[in-house]
Amino acid sequence: MDPAPLTQEPDLAAANERLLVRLGFDLHDGPLQQVHALAQDLHLLRGQVLALTGSDHRDQLAGRFGDLESQLTELHQDLRDLAHSLEPRSLLQQPLPQAVARELKRLGRRTGIATSVERDGAFDDLTASQQIALLRVLQEALSNVRQHSGAGAVHVTLLADEDGVAMAIRDDGHGFEPDAVVPEEDGRSGIGVVGMRERLRLLGGHLELASAPGGPTVVRALLPRWQAGIG
Numbered sequence: 001m002d003p004a005p006l007t008q009e010p011d012l013a014a015a016n017e018r019l020l021v022r023l024g025f026d027l028h029d030g031p032l033q034q035v036h037a038l039a040q041d042l043h044l045l046r047g048q049v050l051a052l053t054g055s056d057h058r059d060q061l062a063g064r065f066g067d068l069e070s071q072l073t074e075l076h077q078d079l080r081d082l083a084h085s086l087e088p089r090s091l092l093q094q095p096l097p098q099a100v101a102r103e104l105k106r107l108g109r110r111t112g113i114a115t116s117v118e119r120d121g122a123f124d125d126l127t128a129s130q131q132i133a134l135l136r137v138l139q140e141a142l143s144n145v146r147q148h149s150g151a152g153a154v155h156v157t158l159l160a161d162e163d164g165v166a167m168a169i170r171d172d173g174h175g176f177e178p179d180a181v182v183p184e185e186d187g188r189s190g191i192g193v194v195g196m197r198e199r200l201r202l203l204g205g206h207l208e209l210a211s212a213p214g215g216p217t218v219v220r221a222l223l224p225r226w227q228a229g230i231g
């Protein structure tokens with residue numbers, strides 16, 4: 001067995017987490033505020049334009065402005081959700097099963113995809129790093145379901161026993177060939193799957209990806225019970 005310096009593993013996980021937190025703050029202070037300012041400008045413009053428009057076209061123009069304003073409101077909400085999801089305290093406010101249910105509810109609300117969750121075991125002795133890693137894996141898996149799967153339903157299973165904790169995310173979408181997903185150095189291909197693997201590996205666990213053209217797709221995250229030096 002390779003006597004890798006275990007002390008570096010949590011350091012790396014923590015450094016990753018700090019980067020995400022900073023990204024969340026940058027998102028909050030930059031794009032989020034800009035979208036807010038843009039919405040206010042648009043609202044002002046609406047008033048000015050409508051005041052100058054003859055009654056023939058006013059309703060039509062008001063409708064167009066209304067559309068744009070609701071798109072901006074939705075963009076603002078999405079960016080806000082994203083900024084909050086990058087903040088790890090929000091991931092630790094609730095026990096794992098409730099936090100998982102919250103992420104699923106969010107997906108259902110945005111996409112109409114049916115979601116369900118099933119659990120077995122006790123999840124209260126997970127370390128903060130373990131819970132954060134599992135929820136980050138879930139977020140990425142759900143974002144893949146949303147972007148790539150065409151699924152109508154997602155089912156999440158959570159299992160905790162004396163060996164560790166397992167989380168499986170199954171979607172009934174069209175599936176893909178996992179072996180064909182190879183990270184390229186040119187940075188064009190996605191980093192989601194690589195990131196999920198890495199997060200789990202840093203905590204002594206691993207990721208299993210089962211899919212095939214035609215589906216379904218199952219992403220399984222496995223973490224061993226916490227041991228000194230790896231939490």
Ligand SMILES: Nc1ncnc2c1ncn2[C@@H]1O[C@H](COP(=O)(O)OP(=O)(O)OP(=O)(O)O)[C@@H](O)[C@H]1O
Nearest residue numbers: 144145148149173175176181190191192193194217
């Ligand atoms: N649930 C899924 N259903 C269908 N295809 C999937 C699913 N999850 C992943 N894939 C496929 O695997 C590829 C790699 O996923 P990965 O998350 O690594 O990258 P990405 O989502 O394309 O980009 P990124 O995550 O960096 O934004 C995807 O482009 C997609 O083709």
Ligand SMILES: [Mg+2]
Nearest residue numbers: 144190192193
């Ligand atoms: Mg992805």
